[in-house]
Amino acid sequence: MVTHRAHHLFGTYSEGRDQPRPPSILIGRLNLSSEIPDVCCGIAPDVSAVHQSDWDGIMERDNHQEGEAQGVKICDPPSESNPLAHTLATSLSLLGNHMFPDQVERNDSGTANKEETVDSFISDITAEEPSLDAESHSNQVTKLDTEETENPECQNIASTQPTDGGTEDAADNDQSDSGEFVVTMLAKAKLEEQGLGVKGRSSPLLEAGTQECPAFITHREEDVTADSWRQHRKHVFVLSEAGKPIYSRYGSEEALSSTMGVMMALVSFVQSGDNIIRSVYSEEHTVVFLQKGPLVLVCVSSSRQSEQQLRGELLYVYYQIISMLTQASISRIFEHKKNYDLRRLLAGSEKILDGLLNLVDSDPSFLLAAVHCLPIASSLRDSLSQILQKAITPNLVFSILIAKNQLLTIVQEKNVIEDSRLEPADVHLLLNLIGASSAFQAGEIWTPICLPLFNPDCYFYAYISYLDPPECTVCLLLLSTDKEAFYAVAECKRKIEEAMVAQNSLSLIAKAHSYSVSQVGVSDLRHFMYKPFDVPDNYRQLTQFTSPEMEAPYSSEEEKMRLLDLYRYMHSRIHSTSRPLKLIYHVAERETLLAWVTSKFELYTCFSPLVTKACAITAITKLLRWIKKEEDRLFIRYPPKYSTTPNPSKSSRSGKSDQQDSTDNGFLSLL
Amino acid sequence: MPESSKMKKPDVKVVLLGDMNVGKTSLLHRYTEKKFKDTISTVGGAFFLKQWGPYNISIWDTAGREQFHGLGSMYCRGAAAVILTYDVTNWQSLAELEERFLSLTDTANLDCIYAVVGNKADLTDPKAQRPQETDVVSEDRTECEEDQTEPQVTSACPTPPASPASLSGLMLHQQVTHEDAVAFYGRILRYKGLDENNSLPAEKMCFETSAKTGYNVNTLFETLFDLVLPSILRKRNENQESPTVDLEECRGATGKRSRSACC
Numbered sequence: 001m002v003t004h005r006a007h008h009l010f011g012t013y014s015e016g017r018d019q020p021r022p023p024s025i026l027i028g029r030l031n032l033s034s035e036i037p038d039v040c041c042g043i044a045p046d047v048s049a050v051h052q053s054d055w056d057g058i059m060e061r062d063n064h065q066e067g068e069a070q071g072v073k074i075c076d077p078p079s080e081s082n083p084l085a086h087t088l089a090t091s092l093s094l095l096g097n098h099m100f101p102d103q104v105e106r107n108d109s110g111t112a113n114k115e116e117t118v119d120s121f122i123s124d125i126t127a128e129e130p131s132l133d134a135e136s137h138s139n140q141v142t143k144l145d146t147e148e149t150e151n152p153e154c155q156n157i158a159s160t161q162p163t164d165g166g167t168e169d170a171a172d173n174d175q176s177d178s179g180e181f182v183v184t185m186l187a188k189a190k191l192e193e194q195g196l197g198v199k200g201r202s203s204p205l206l207e208a209g210t211q212e213c214p215a216f217i218t219h220r221e222e223d224v225t226a227d228s229w230r231q232h233r234k235h236v237f238v239l240s241e242a243g244k245p246i247y248s249r250y251g252s253e254e255a256l257s258s259t260m261g262v263m264m265a266l267v268s269f270v271q272s273g274d275n276i277i278r279s280v281y282s283e284e285h286t287v288v289f290l291q292k293g294p295l296v297l298v299c300v301s302s303s304r305q306s307e308q309q310l311r312g313e314l315l316y317v318y319y320q321i322i323s324m325l326t327q328a329s330i331s332r333i334f335e336h337k338k339n340y341d342l343r344r345l346l347a348g349s350e351k352i353l354d355g356l357l358n359l360v361d362s363d364p365s366f367l368l369a370a371v372h373c374l375p376i377a378s379s380l381r382d383s384l385s386q387i388l389q390k391a392i393t394p395n396l397v398f399s400i401l402i403a404k405n406q407l408l409t410i411v412q413e414k415n416v417i418e419d420s421r422l423e424p425a426d427v428h429l430l431l432n433l434i435g436a437s438s439a440f441q442a443g444e445i446w447t448p449i450c451l452p453l454f455n456p457d458c459y460f461y462a463y464i465s466y467l468d469p470p471e472c473t474v475c476l477l478l479l480s481t482d483k484e485a486f487y488a489v490a491e492c493k494r495k496i497e498e499a500m501v502a503q504n505s506l507s508l509i510a511k512a513h514s515y516s517v518s519q520v521g522v523s524d525l526r527h528f529m530y531k532p533f534d535v536p537d538n539y540r541q542l543t544q545f546t547s548p549e550m551e552a553p554y555s556s557e558e559e560k561m562r563l564l565d566l567y568r569y570m571h572s573r574i575h576s577t578s579r580p581l582k583l584i585y586h587v588a589e590r591e592t593l594l595a596w597v598t599s600k601f602e603l604y605t606c607f608s609p610l611v612t613k614a615c616a617i618t619a620i621t622k623l624l625r626w627i628k629k630e631e632d633r634l635f636i637r638y639p640p641k642y643s644t645t646p647n648p649s650k651s652s653r654s655g656k657s658d659q660q661d662s663t664d665n666g667f668l669s670l671l
Numbered sequence: 672m673p674e675s676s677k678m679k680k681p682d683v684k685v686v687l688l689g690d691m692n693v694g695k696t697s698l699l700h701r702y703t704e705k706k707f708k709d710t711i712s713t714v715g716g717a718f719f720l721k722q723w724g725p726y727n728i729s730i731w732d733t734a735g736r737e738q739f740h741g742l743g744s745m746y747c748r749g750a751a752a753v754i755l756t757y758d759v760t761n762w763q764s765l766a767e768l769e770e771r772f773l774s775l776t777d778t779a780n781l782d783c784i785y786a787v788v789g790n791k792a793d794l795t796d797p798k799a800q801r802p803q804e805t806d807v808v809s810e811d812r813t814e815c816e817e818d819q820t821e822p823q824v825t826s827a828c829p830t831p832p833a834s835p836a837s838l839s840g841l842m843l844h845q846q847v848t849h850e851d852a853v854a855f856y857g858r859i860l861r862y863k864g865l866d867e868n869n870s871l872p873a874e875k876m877c878f879e880t881s882a883k884t885g886y887n888v889n890t891l892f893e894t895l896f897d898l899v900l901p902s903i904l905r906k907r908n909e910n911q912e913s914p915t916v917d918l919e920e921c922r923g924a925t926g927k928r929s930r931s932a933c934c
Contacts, residue, residue, distance in 0.1 A: 324738060348691050348712030348736045436711065443732065447715020448742060462715070484745055486718070 220350070224251035224259075235300040236317055236357055239264060242339040246295070247317075247350060249357055253343065263298050267291065279307050290314040293327065294334035295342075303565070306572030309367065313360050316425065319452040320356050323429045324349055327456035352436040359432055364564060367571055368602070370531045370545040371424045373407040376512045378632040383503060385409045385640045391495040395482040396644045397460065398422065399492075402475045403509050405431060407636065410542065414641040423453035424543050434464055434475055444493070446486045449479075463489040467497060468506055517548040520626045522619040526591065527554065527563060527606040530627055532635070533599065546627065546634040553590075563591075567604050570595040574602075585613060594620065681720060681729035682903045685895060686747050688775060689756030690767040691735035694790040697882035698756065699732050702892050707883045715739050716746050723896045726903050743775035750779040751902040752786065752895050755859075759789040759796075759879060762846040765855060773862055784898055785859050786876050787852045788891060793881035795845035802884050852877040871898065 222229050229251055237256070238247040243264035245253035253260075267289060270277040280287040288310040290297040297314040305313075322330070325345055333340050360366045388399040388411040401408040412422065433449060448459040463478040463486065476496060478489050500506055517525055531545035554563045566588060574581050574597050586593045592607045594616050605623065607616055627634065687695040696710045696717070703719060713734040721728045731746045733739070747753065753776050757764040768787075776783065792799035856873040860866075875894070880887040 345736070345738045348734070349738070351711045352714075433714065436714070443717035443719045445715060445717045446742075447734070448739065449714075483742065486745070490718070 220248075220250075220252045222251045224255045233301065233303050234357070234361065235298075236314070236353075237263065237298040237300075238317065238321070239296050239298070240334065240338075240340070240342060241294045241296060244339060244341055246342045246346065247321075247353055249354065263289075264296060267296055286310060288314060290318065292318045293331055294338075295321070295330070303568075305568050306576070308575060308577060309568060309572055312369075313357075313366065316356060316360060316366060316428070317353060319425055320353055320429055320432065321346065321349075322452040322456050323426075323433070323450045324352070326450045326459060327452065352432065355436045356429075356432045359428075359435070362561070362564070364529055364547065364567060365424070365545065366428060367564075367568060368529065368531050368545050369424050370543040371407050371427050372547065373544055373634075373636055374403050374512050375515055375546070375630075375633045376408065376509070378637070380505070380508050380512075381409050381636065384500075384505060384509075385411055387496055387499040387503070387505070389640050389642045390499070391492040392642050392644045393480075393485065393488040393492050394644050395480045395485055396478060396489065396492065396642075397481055398477075398479040399496075399642075400427075400430070400477040400479075402431065402434065402477060403512065404473050404514075405435065406514075407544075408474075408509065409636060409639075411640050411642060414643045422451070422542055426451040426453050427542065430462070430477060433462070434477065444490055446489075448483070459483075461485065461489075463493065465490075465493050467500065468510075474506060474509055514547075514549045516551060518551075519548075520623055522622050524607045524611040524615055525605060525619050525623060526608060527551075528623060529567065529604040530623075531602045533601060541639065542636070544635050563606060566591070566593055566606070570604055585616070592616065596620070682726045682906065683751045683899050684729050684731065684749055685752045685754065685899070686731045686733065686750045686779070687754045687756060688733055688743070688747075688768070688772045689735055689754075689788075690758070690761075690764040690771075691737075693735060693756045693758040693761070693764050694882045695735060695754075695756050696732050698754075698788070698790060698880060698888060698891075699730060701882040701885055701888045705885075707885075712736060715742060721892075726900070728896060728899075737771075740771065740775075743772070744778045747775050748778040750776070750783055751899045752784045753779055754786045754788055754891070754895070756788045756790055757847060757852075758791050759845050759847050760791055760794050760843045765789075765847045765851060769855065769858065773859065776863075780902070782902060784871060784876070784895070785856070785863075786878060786891065786895055787856050787859070789847055789849075789852055789877075789879040790882055792879040792886055793884045794843045796879065796881075796886075799879065799881045799886035800884055801886075849877060849879065852879075 232250050234249070236247070236249040237245070237260055239245050239260045241264070243261050245257050245260045247253065248256050248260075266280075267277055276291065277289050279289065285300055285302050286305070286307060288299045288301070288307055290299075290311055292315075295318060297318055299310045299314050301310055325342075330342070333342070333345075363372075365372050384401055388401060388409065391399070397413040399411045401410075407427070410422070410427075429451070430449070433447075443465075445462070445464040447462050447464070449462045450456065450459050460479045460481060461483055463476075463480065465476050466472040467474045467476055476493055478492060480489050482488075517527055527548060527550060529545055529547045531543065533543070550560050550563065554560050566586075570584055570586060570593055573584050574595050582597055584593070584595045586595075587609070589609075591609050592611050593605065594607065595602075595604045597603070603620070603624075605616070605620060607619065611619070631637070687699060689695050691712065696713050697707060699719065700706065700708055700710060703721065713732060713736075716731050716733045716739070719730045719732065721730055731750075733743065733746050755768050755772060757768055776785070853873040856877055857867065860870050878887055878891045878894075880891055882888060
C-alpha cells in the first residue's frame with residue numbers, strides 16, 4: 001500500500017515557496033495538506049463566488065487525496081523552474097503527462113466551488129433512521145460530528161495532523177534515491193524514443209513489433225509523440241510483467257513499447273523494495289497502477305477521478321481480458337513463457353476493450369457497479385421471464401433478455417444460483433460483448449466467454465441472437481456450459497421467438513423506454529441515480545440501479561459527460577478511503593447535487609442551481625416515495641429460476657416457490 | 672433472410688475458415704447482404720442460414736483469432752464444404768491455413784469439398800477493382816434478392832480492416848499467387864488421402880475474390896452450393912430410409928441438425 005506522489009516533480013508547487021523542490025517520489029502515504037494551503041476542488045470553478053469555504057477548505061485539506069488529484073494549477077514563473085525538474089517533466093510526459101504549461105495562471109484567489117454540509121439534514125436522518133449511525137464506523141460518526149460543529153477547522157486539523165506528520169518524516173528518507181532512479185529511467189526511455197537506442201530490456205519488444213501485421217484501426221495509428229495524443233483524457237495501457245505491450249487505448253503498442261518499459265521499470269523498482277506502486281500524482285494527471293497476476297494495467301488520467309475509481313476501471317479492463325482468455329490460461333501461458341506476446345491471443349479484441357473503455361466513460365452503471373434495467377410493467381416482465389423459463393435445454397445456466405442495451409429480464413439455473421450469483425460486472429462484460437459483436441446482426445453467434453467474477457477459470461458458451469432484425473434492439477443471450485450445445489440452444493431461441501410472437505411481446509418491448517424525470521413530479525429535480533442495496537433476505541439478487549433519461553440541459557454529449565463527472569466526484573467523496581461520507585450537499589456552478597448513502601441505498605441527485613437545502617430534502621423524500629411506488633416497474637424484483645440439470649434433491653426442495661418468494665427487497669423500507 | 676429461413680431445417684453445412692483479418696465475415700456479408708461493411712473481429716462463430724432454392728444451407732462464419740481455436744472442430748463437424756480463406760497480400764495467411772486450420776477439418780464429412788479462396792483481390796488485381804454488379808449468376812436457383820441493386824460500395828466503406836495501404840489507392844504486392852493456392856489445394860487432397868484424379872480439380876476450387884468490390888463472391892458461393900447439392904440429396908435419401916425418428920419434426924419446430932449427419 002504505497003502511494004507515489006510525483007506532485008513534486010513539476011517544480012515548485014505552492015505559493016510562497018521560492019525554492020523549487022528537488023524532484024522526488026515519496027514512498028508511503030503522505031499527507032501533504034499542510035504544504036498546500038490553497039488546495040480546492042477544481043470540478044466546477046467559480047472563482048468569483050467563494051461561499052461556505054470555511055468548512056470546505058478544511059475538508060479538502062483533510063481529504064488530500066482528492067484535493068491533490070484535482071489539483072489547482074499552482075503558479076510558478078517558468079524561468080524559476082528547476083532544470084532537473086524540467087528534464088524530468090519532459091521525460092514523464094512519456095507517461096502521457098503533457099502538462100508543463102508555459103504559463104500557468106495563478107489561481108490563489110481561493111476555493112472554486114461552494115460546498116456545505118447539510119447539518120440540519122444529517123440530524124433529520126439520524127432521527128429518521130437510528131440504525132444508520134449505529135452501523136457506521138466510529139470514525140465516520142466522529143467525522144459527521146465534526147462537520148456539524150460550527151467551527152470544525154481546528155478539530156480536523158488537530159485530529160489529522162499529528163499522525164500524518166509521522167508518515168511524512170519516514171518517507172522523506174527515500175526521496176532522493178527514488179527520484180534519481182526515475183530520472184534515469186525516464187531519460188533512458190526518452191533516448192530510446194529518439195532512436196539513440198539504449199540496448200536493454202526493451203529490445204525484445206521492438207522485435208515483436210516488427211512481426212506484427214499493421215494495425216488497422218485509425219486511432220491505433222495515432223502519432224504517440226503528438227500533443228493530441230497526450231491530451232487524451234484517459235489513457236489505458238496493459239503490459240505483461242516482462243514489459244511487453246499488450247494493449248494501449250490510443251496509439252499502437254509497438255510505438256509505445258519504450259513508454260511501457262518505463263512503466264514496468266517503475267513497477268519493478270518499487271517491487272524490489274517489497275512494496276507495490278499504486279499511483280503517481282502530478283498536477284494534471286493521475287497515474288494508477290494495477291497488478292493482476294502476470295499483467296500490469298496502467299491508467300493515465302486527467303479526468304480528475306479518484307484513484308479508487310480509476311483502479312476500478314482498470315479492473316474492468318482486466319476482467320474483460322479474462323473474459324476472453326480466462327485467468328487460468330493467462331497464468332499458464334506466462335508460467336510457460338514469461339515473455340509471451342499476449343497480443344497473439346488478443347488480436348482482434350482491441351475493439352472490445354476500446355468499446356468497454358468508452359462505455360466506462362459514458363455509462364454510470366460501471367461507476368455504481370450495478371445493472372440498469374429497462375422499466376417495463378411487471379406483468380410484461382413476468383411473462384417474458386416465464387417464456388425464458390420454459391425454453392430450456394440441459395446445461396443452460398443463464399437466459400438473459402436485453403433491449404436497448406438494458407436488461408429486460410434474467411433467468412438463472414437454480415443450482416447455479418444457489419452457489420453463486422451473477423455479478424453486475426459480469427453482466428456489464430456480457431453487454432459489452434454484445435455491443436462489440438453486433439457487426440453481423442442477422443446471424444446467431446456462438447462463442448466461449450468467461451465470467452470472471454463467477455469463475456475466472458472456466459468458459460461459458462454464449463449464444464447471442466437478435467430477436468427483431470433488422471432493428472436489432474432486442475437481444476437474447478443464452479449461456480450454456482456445454483461447448484457442443486449450439487443447436488440445442490438455438491432451438492431454445494426458436495421456442496422463445498415463437499412464444500414472443502404469440503404474446504406479441506416484441507411490440508410491447510418496443511414501446512418500453514426509459515422514463516423522464518418529470519414523471520417524478522418534483523420541479524427542481526433534474527436527474528438522479530438510485531441504487532438499492534439488497535438485504536440479507538434477498539442477497540442473491542443482482543445489484544441494480546435506476547436512473548431517468550438525461551434530458552435538457554444534459555442533452556449534449558459534453559453536458560452529459562459533465563454531469564457524469566459531477567456524479568463521479570460525488571461518488572469519490574462518498575467512497576473516499578480516507579474519509580468516507582454519508583451525505584454531501586454540493587453547490588456546483590450550474591447545478592446543485594446531493595448524494596446520500598445509507599445501509600439501504602445509494603442515491604445521487606442533481607437539482608437546478610437555485611434549489612434550497614430544504615427544498616432538496618423535500619424533493620428527495622418525494623423521490624424516494626415515487627421510487628417505492630414504481631419499484632415493480634423499475635427493477636427486476638424476483639428473478640425466476642429454472643432447473644436444467646436433473647438433481648432431485650434440490651429440485652424437490654424449491655420448485656416454483658422461488659418465484660413466489662415475496663421477501664421484501666428492502667427498497668425504502670425506511671419510509 | 673432470417674424470417675424466411677427461420678423455421679427451416681438446415682440441409683447442409685458450409686464452414687468458412689481462415690486466419691484473422693482475411694475477410695471471412697466480409698465475404699459472407701457481401702454474399703448475403705450484397706454490401707461491404709467494415710466489420711469488427713468475429714467472436715467465436717456466427718451461424719447463418721441461406722435459402723438455396725428448396726434447400727437450406729447453414730454457413731458457419733468462424734473467428735480467425737487463435738483465441739477461439741478450440742471451437743474450430745465443433746464448427747467443422749459434419750461440414751459438407753469448407754472454404755479455406757487467405758489474404759492474397761499476406762503470405763502468412765496461407766501458411767496459417769496449412770498449419771492451424773487444415774487439422775480442424777478432420778471432423779468434416781468424408782466427402783467434404785474444399786475451396787481455397789484468396790480474398791482482397793482488389794488490392795492486387797485491377798480487374799477485381801470494378802464493382803461487380805452481378806456476378807455469374809445461375810438463374811434457376813437464385814432468389815429475387817440476388818438482383819438487388821448494388822449499394823454504394825466503395826464510398827461508404829473505405830477499406831477492409833487489415834489493409835490500410837488501400838486507402839492510398841496503391842497496388843499492394845501480391846504475396847500469394849494462384850499457383851501457390853493450387854499447390855496448397857494439392858496438399859489438402861494429400862492430407863485428406865484423396866486421389867487427385869477422383870477429386871474436384873484445383874482450377875475449379877481455387878478462387879480469388881474481393882469482398883469489397885464483390886468480385887467473384889457470388890461465383891464462389893454458388894459454385895460451392897451447386898457442388899454440395901449431391902451431398903444434400905444423398906442425405907435426404909438416407910434420411911428417408913433411416914429408422915431414426917426426428918423428434919423435432921413432431922413438434923413442428925426445426926433448426927436442430929440431425930445427429931445422423933455427424934461423424
